[in-house]
Amino acid sequence: MVSPDLSVEVGSVRLKDPVLTASGTFGYGLEFLPFLDLSQLGGIVAKGLSPRPRKGNPPERIVETPAGMLNAIGLQNVGVDSFIEDKLPRLRAYDTAIVANVFGETEAEYVDVCEKLDAAAGVAAIELNVSCPNTEAGGMIFGNDAHALGRVTRACRRATRLPLWVKLSPNVTDIRETARAAEAEGADAVSLVNTFVGMVIDVEKRRPVLANVSGGLSGPAIRPLAVWMTWQVRRAVTIPIIGMGGIMTARDAVEFILAGATAVQVGTANFVNPRAAVDVVEGLGQWLKDRNIASVRELVGTLVAASPVSGHA
Amino acid sequence: MPHDFTVPVLRNVDLGHGNWLLEFEAVDVASAMEPGQFFMIGVPGSDVLLRRPFSVCGLPGTFDDGPAGAVQILYRVYGRGTRLLASLGAGALLHVLGPLGRGFTPPAGADAKIVVVAGGIGCAAFPAFIARLARSERRVAMVYGARSRDELPLLAWFEKRCDSVEITTDDGSLGTPGLVTAPLREILRGPDRSRLHLYACGPTPMLKAVARQALEAEVVCDLALEAPMACGFGVCLGCVLPTHERPGGPVSYDRVCIEGPVMRAERLAW
Numbered sequence: 001m002v003s004p005d006l007s008v009e010v011g012s013v014r015l016k017d018p019v020l021t022a023s024g025t026f027g028y029g030l031e032f033l034p035f036l037d038l039s040q041l042g043g044i045v046a047k048g049l050s051p052r053p054r055k056g057n058p059p060e061r062i063v064e065t066p067a068g069m070l071n072a073i074g075l076q077n078v079g080v081d082s083f084i085e086d087k088l089p090r091l092r093a094y095d096t097a098i099v100a101n102v103f104g105e106t107e108a109e110y111v112d113v114c115e116k117l118d119a120a121a122g123v124a125a126i127e128l129n130v131s132c133p134n135t136e137a138g139g140m141i142f143g144n145d146a147h148a149l150g151r152v153t154r155a156c157r158r159a160t161r162l163p164l165w166v167k168l169s170p171n172v173t174d175i176r177e178t179a180r181a182a183e184a185e186g187a188d189a190v191s192l193v194n195t196f197v198g199m200v201i202d203v204e205k206r207r208p209v210l211a212n213v214s215g216g217l218s219g220p221a222i223r224p225l226a227v228w229m230t231w232q233v234r235r236a237v238t239i240p241i242i243g244m245g246g247i248m249t250a251r252d253a254v255e256f257i258l259a260g261a262t263a264v265q266v267g268t269a270n271f272v273n274p275r276a277a278v279d280v281v282e283g284l285g286q287w288l289k290d291r292n293i294a295s296v297r298e299l300v301g302t303l304v305a306a307s308p309v310s311g312h313a
Numbered sequence: 314m315p316h317d318f319t320v321p322v323l324r325n326v327d328l329g330h331g332n333w334l335l336e337f338e339a340v341d342v343a344s345a346m347e348p349g350q351f352f353m354i355g356v357p358g359s360d361v362l363l364r365r366p367f368s369v370c371g372l373p374g375t376f377d378d379g380p381a382g383a384v385q386i387l388y389r390v391y392g393r394g395t396r397l398l399a400s401l402g403a404g405a406l407l408h409v410l411g412p413l414g415r416g417f418t419p420p421a422g423a424d425a426k427i428v429v430v431a432g433g434i435g436c437a438a439f440p441a442f443i444a445r446l447a448r449s450e451r452r453v454a455m456v457y458g459a460r461s462r463d464e465l466p467l468l469a470w471f472e473k474r475c476d477s478v479e480i481t482t483d484d485g486s487l488g489t490p491g492l493v494t495a496p497l498r499e500i501l502r503g504p505d506r507s508r509l510h511l512y513a514c515g516p517t518p519m520l521k522a523v524a525r526q527a528l529e530a531e532v533v534c535d536l537a538l539e540a541p542m543a544c545g546f547g548v549c550l551g552c553v554l555p556t557h558e559r560p561g562g563p564v565s566y567d568r569v570c571i572e573g574p575v576m577r578a579e580r581l582a583w
Contacts, residue, residue, distance in 0.1 A: 027548035034314045034546075055565050062543055062551030064363050064393075069543060073550045076566065219362055271544040272355070272363060274317060274410075 004288035005295040006281070008042070008262050010240045011188035013125050013163050015042035015097055015263055018296055019253065019281045022244050022267030023048055023101035023127065023167070024073065025218075026277075028087040029094075035274035040281055042263060043097030046083065048129045050103045051112050053079035063200050063209045068219030068246070069268060070198050072212035075103055075132055080113045084120045097124035099165070103132060107142075107152050111159045118160040126162050128153065128187075131169030131194035133216045143169035143178065143194070150181035157186035165242065168192040168233075170222075175229045176236035183237045191242035191265065192233060193226045219268040220246040227255050234260025234301055248276065250283025260301040315413055315546060316342050319357060322405045323383055325398070330463035331390045332434065333399050334370070340382040342412050343373050348442035349416030349537055349575045352386065353545035355408040356397055363543050364410065365394040366552075368438040368514075368574065375444040376470075387437035387466060413545050414574045417442045417535060419451065420510040427451060428500060429475075430493050430523050432515020433459040436467060438537045439514065443474050452476045456496050458519070462487035494522050501530040509533070513578075524578035534578035540569040547571040555582040 006017035020043040026032065029044045038044060056076025063070050078086070083100070091098050100117045104110035110128065117123050130143035130152060142152045153166055166182035168175055170193035179190050195216025200209045208214070226245020233241055243261030246268065247253050253264045269276035288296060324336040339346075346369055355364035371385030379385060390399050401407075417438075420427060427446065429439050436457060443453050453474075458481040459465050465480065465487065472478050479496040480488025489496065493515075500509070509530075513523040514537035527534030542552035553566035554573075557580070564582045567573065 025548065031546060031548050035317060056550065056553070058555065059553055059566075060541060061553065062541055062549065064361070064541075064543075067360065067362060069363060071543075071549070071551060076550050076553075268362075268543075271549050273408075274544070274546065 004285055004293060005297070006285060008297055008300075010125075010165075010242060010263050011163050013097060016095070017042040017281050017284070018257065018263040019277055019284065020045055020097070020099065020242065020263060020265045021270060021277050022265035023129065025267040025270045028083065029091055029098075030087065032270075032274055036278045038091070038094040038096050040278050041096045042281070043099050043124065044091070045099040045101050045127055045265060046087070047077050048075050048101040048103040048132065049077055049080040049083050049113055050075060050105075051080060051109050053077065053082065058211045060210055061212075062215075065198070065200060065217065065219075066221060068217055068221035070200055070210065070215040070217050071195070072210045072215035074212065080116050084116060088120060088122050092122040098122055099125045099127050101127045101129050101167070102156070103129045107155050110152055111155050114156045114159040118162055123162055125165055125188070126156070126160060127165040127167050127191055128156055129167050129194075131167050131171075133169070133171065133195060133197045133214065144172055146177040146181040149178050150185045153182050153185035153187055163188040165189045165191050167194055169194050170225065170229055171197050176232055179233045179237050183239050187239060189240040189242055190233060190237065191244065193222070193229055193245050196222055196225065218246065220248055222246050223252060223255070227259050230256050230261050231259040231303065247280065248272075250280050250287050253280050253284055254287060254299065257296065257299045258301070258303045260303070262300050315410055317410045319406055319408055322401050322403050322407060323380065324403060325401050328466050332387065332466040333390065334385055334387050335398060336379065336383050336385045337407055337409065338380075338382055339384045339409065339411070343382055343384050346372055346384070346412040347416035348372065348445050349438055350412040350414050351545070351574060352409050352411035353413065354386070354398070356401065357406050357408050359397055361394050361397050364408065364545065366539070366542055366545055366570070368537065369412070370437045370440050372441045372444070375441045387434065389434040410545055414570055415572070417512060417537070417575050419446060419449070420533070422508065424508055425510045426505040426508045427453045428456065428509060428511050429453055430456045430497060430511060430513040430515070431458070432493060432519040433464045434466065435515030435519070435537070436465075436471070437514070439512070440467060440470060440474075442512070443471075447474065454500075455479070456481070456493045456500070458482065458493035458515070460484060492522070493519060494526060497523065497526055501526060501532060506530060506532060511535070512537070521583050524581060524583070527578050535575050536578055536581070538569050538574045538576060542570050545570050556580045557582040
């Protein structure tokens with residue numbers, strides 16, 4: 001058979017394949033040029049951008065955990081102006097969707113960054129980071145509460161015509177509530193999940209390993225949690241889902257797609273293998289070919305499952 | 314530009330007391346690699362998720378018995394990643410990324426007096442550097458400290474290749490009892506102080522102490538730094554240390570993997 005069709009549409013955003021790189025794990029994309037051709041990727045989600053540069057948290061910032069890692073970087077970034085002036089013009093040379101991840105400490109800051117990106121050429125979509133667990137102000141304060149998340153989504157919706165994705169926190173009682181709030185206030189898609197808040201203790205020193213005390217857990221350890229949340233959200237909203245959480249291989253990506261994700265993001269795997277996202281793209285094509293499936297779109301949300309008797313059956 | 318490659322272990326030699334010398338072929342990178350640069354090394358298929366950083370210990374020519382095109386790393390078994398490495402025999406596969414980071418720059422002045430200060434396994438970065446300096450007939454004095462005599466790997470190699478090796482041990486089991494800072498204080502008072510160039514690698518408390526001494530004596534000092542890191546090529550932002558353009562200036566965070574691992578002592582805002 002001919003090569004399977006990997007293209008998908010996340011709302012109005014057409015992606016040549018359903019694999020993007022997750023914010024905070026891919027720098028500004030340019031760092032990966034020694035290892036891969038950015039044009040092979042469906043899209044890249046750049047490191048979270050704030051109105052002004054942020055220097056981030058003091059070290060220690062990372063520690064490996066069983067099948068994962070805990071990080072508390074604190075959104076160290078160059079700021080939105082530098083991204084637009086220095087990074088975006090170079091990224092535009094590649095045939096890939098450039099998604100800007102936006103972070104603010106206040107609603108006004110989110111709006112400010114969205115307006116600047118709206119006026120810049122070459123941004124395919126904006127992803128609102130309302131789920132960073134490692135900053136004192138902003139981030140998860142918006143993501144933990146459906147009402148606050150709805151408010152910041154509405155404000156950003158007014159600030160830009162660009163497709164608006166809202167990245168959901170898993171650190172909530174019921175992720176369907178924040179997903180519904182994003183949908184109700186005009187989000188074009190939801191991406192999930194961000195990291196789970198966790199902590200590692202050095203028992204000899206009786207101190208937390210991370211200077212920030214807690215950090216965000218990512219990697220294969222969280223994959224079953226993230227797949228479950230994708231499946232929950234699929235049945236709660238009608239807007240597209242971009243799924244992520246510990247995707248290391250094409251097989252892992254298929255799990256999210258079956259659970260209802262139209263596209264996926266590869267995160268922690270980029271640190272371990274800088275070609276990981278391209279490997280997932282190529283592996284996905286092969287996976288479909290081996291099963292005579294003509295298009296990845298045929299897979300989305302096709303999980304064969306009886307309705308669970310209880311929420312955790 | 315770093316290469317990402319999978320190669321078999323050539324040799325993994327137990328040096329005793331938890332110290333190991335691992336050798337693998339790196340034909341494409343060995344000739345371009347600078348002493349002080351590092352590799353990220355993982356084991357394919359293992360359940361250790363992240364690769365670990367190791368400075369290059371031996372480049373072609375560093376060790377007399379090193380095969381052409383091979384490189385060596387020296388490591389101490391400390392945690393999960395190094396325990397896994399120590400379990401590997403010849404033929405086991407490594408997932409290697411390198412060369413990475415900024416290595417050592419030899420002193421500018423031809424009459425510079427070079428002193429390397431190593432703390433325990435921190436000596437790992439120096440053999441390739443000392444061998445490289447020897448190629449241009451430059452000699453090195455070494456101060457080598459550890460907790461005890463068992464934690465001074467490659468001591469015989471250093472004694473053969475350096476003009477002098479001053480040993481200190483915390484427990485007095487070899488050399489002068491105490492820390493490297495004591496012999497270093499004498500060196501910094503010596504007649505050659507205006508021509509001195511220090512290079513230091515070891516545990517952070519040692520590096521802080523050496524840096525303080527060097528800055529007080531107004532002697533040039535380069536530090537080979539270490540930090541936990543996830544990627545090694547500048548994107549995880551996990552390996553940062555606080556730095557400043559000048560003492561008292563605004564503090565920002567530099568990545569050990571890109572702006573380092575070798576940095577000037579005065580750059581660190583410790």
